[in-house]
Amino acid sequence: MSKPLIGRTVRRLRGERGLAQQALAARLGVSASYLNLIEHDQRAVTASLLIKLSEVLEVDLAALSGSTERQLEAGVREVFADPLIGADAVPDEEIAALATQSPNAARALLALYRSWRIAREDASGIALPSGRRILLPHEEARDAFHERTNYFPALEAAADAIRAAIGEVPAVSYPAAMAQRLADAHGVVVRGMPGEGEHRRFDPATRTLFLSERLTHGSHAFQLAFQLVLLEARATIEDVIGEIAPSTEDAASLLRLGLLNYAAAALLMPYGPFATAARALRHDLAALADRFAVSFEQAAQRLSSLQRPDARGVPFFFLRVDPAGNVSKRFSAAGFPFARFGGSCPKWIVHRAFATHGQIQVQVAELPDGARFLTIARTVIGKSAWGEPPPAHVVAIGCDIAHAGELVYADGLDLGAAAVGIGLSCRLCDRAACGSRAFPPLEHRLALDPHTKAASPYRFVKP
Numbered sequence: 521m522s523k524p525l526i527g528r529t530v531r532r533l534r535g536e537r538g539l540a541q542q543a544l545a546a547r548l549g550v551s552a553s554y555l556n557l558i559e560h561d562q563r564a565v566t567a568s569l570l571i572k573l574s575e576v577l578e579v580d581l582a583a584l585s586g587s588t589e590r591q592l593e594a595g596v597r598e599v600f601a602d603p604l605i606g607a608d609a610v611p612d613e614e615i616a617a618l619a620t621q622s623p624n625a626a627r628a629l630l631a632l633y634r635s636w637r638i639a640r641e642d643a644s645g646i647a648l649p650s651g652r653r654i655l656l657p658h659e660e661a662r663d664a665f666h667e668r669t670n671y672f673p674a675l676e677a678a679a680d681a682i683r684a685a686i687g688e689v690p691a692v693s694y695p696a697a698m699a700q701r702l703a704d705a706h707g708v709v710v711r712g713m714p715g716e717g718e719h720r721r722f723d724p725a726t727r728t729l730f731l732s733e734r735l736t737h738g739s740h741a742f743q744l745a746f747q748l749v750l751l752e753a754r755a756t757i758e759d760v761i762g763e764i765a766p767s768t769e770d771a772a773s774l775l776r777l778g779l780l781n782y783a784a785a786a787l788l789m790p791y792g793p794f795a796t797a798a799r800a801l802r803h804d805l806a807a808l809a810d811r812f813a814v815s816f817e818q819a820a821q822r823l824s825s826l827q828r829p830d831a832r833g834v835p836f837f838f839l840r841v842d843p844a845g846n847v848s849k850r851f852s853a854a855g856f857p858f859a860r861f862g863g864s865c866p867k868w869i870v871h872r873a874f875a876t877h878g879q880i881q882v883q884v885a886e887l888p889d890g891a892r893f894l895t896i897a898r899t900v901i902g903k904s905a906w907g908e909p910p911p912a913h914v915v916a917i918g919c920d921i922a923h924a925g926e927l928v929y930a931d932g933l934d935l936g937a938a939a940v941g942i943g944l945s946c947r948l949c950d951r952a953a954c955g956s957r958a959f960p961p962l963e964h965r966l967a968l969d970p971h972t973k974a975a976s977p978y979r980f981v982k983p
Contacts (some may be wrong), residue, residue, distance in 0.1 A: 528561070719731070795833050
């Protein structure tokens with residue numbers, strides 16, 4: 521299947537820069553009529569013209585992938601698919617037009633829909649003394665990371681400054697070096713504790729940092745890094761929060777924790793060395809984790825943040841999900857259109873990976889619009905007290921299939937034949953013959969026949 525065309529993206533970027541179609545065509549060295557055909561996806565873009573577009577519009581090639589439009593379009597499609605909205609079926613071309621030609625209106629529609637869902641699912645939310653909530657705090661924090669492609673240059677600089685103060689230390693010895701920095705610069709002593717329900721606790725009065733004895737080496741290092749950036753990069757983090765301007769204190773608190781985690785990861789896995797190692801190791805997560813003495817999950821999440829404009833890495837999405845399908849972490853520099861208001865496709869390897877604990881699973885996932893993503897997933901199992909089930913999650917990263925050759929996980933795969941068709945979620949997917957379907961699609965009328973048994977329990981008719 522051909523790669524999705526980028527006309528809508530070119531049209532959006534041209535409009536944002538205030539360029540007339542004739543002016544952009546002249547700078548590209550093509551006719552206005554030819555550019556018009558490109559913008560309406562009636563002509564494909566050659567490699568040389570794609571490079572010219574990135575130079576003239578002053579964006580990198582990844583920005584021309586259409587990921588912003590796909591994510592916005594997916595959100596709008598979810599809104600119109602909700603049966604409680606009561607809207608008639610809205611054609612795909614109208615949804616695409618809204619997302620590309622009126623993106624601000626589309627975002628306003630999503631904000632209104634989120635507000636309505638909050639009021640519907642938690643009626644007490646509209647009676648809070650602080651006023652009606654526009655966004656759930658965790659969604660607002662997630663959106664802040666998504667809008668910045670999970671990259672914060674100020675925090676990278678702050679982490680580099682702390683690392684420079686510590687000096688060059690082998691990765692395996694870095695926890696001891698951070699503990700020494702805490703003692704020398706801040707008078708903080710590190711002590712162990714049984715860790716019944718707590719991983720880290722800092723006592724400002726005694727300048728004592730207590731860390732759970734049950735932490736793995738990677739988690740122990742991360743908690744030390746977290747405390748160090750909390751003490752040395754707090755002002756920078758507050759500046760970033762001030763620029764984002766979250767709407768509630770709850771959202772600000774969640775955002776603060778997320779930014780502290782980001783800075784701690786940047787301290788353990790500095791941008792330059794980590795990006796260089798990622799390319800050299802072809803993004804082998806286990807090898808990266810060993811080289812920087814971090815966990816598999818920490819290495820995977822760090823890969824999703826390598827979006828420095830002058831030294832971009834492969835644009836990855838990152839996801840962490842539990843056995844019940846709850847998403848606790850989600851970042852996307854790859855433009856993967858996560859469903860915002862429901863579960864994801866059961867055919868996606870992210871969910872099947874729970875059946876193979878500790879083993880890396882690889883899948884070429886093809887979305888209904890033809891976009892393909894190479895997805896890598898593996899379970900990570902936490903520690904718990906005797907008698908308590910250990911927390912289990914699947915950690916997944918993925919990238920557009922165009923970058924598959926840069927990943928060791930693509931070796932030996934027939935990227936064309938190996939593709940598995942998935943959807944955003946059952947309610948939004950119109951794949952007819954799917955034996956994994958859990959719910960009927962919201963957009964199509966059911967056509968159930970007691971005389972026939974098909975692979976899918978919900979047969980339907982497309983308009």
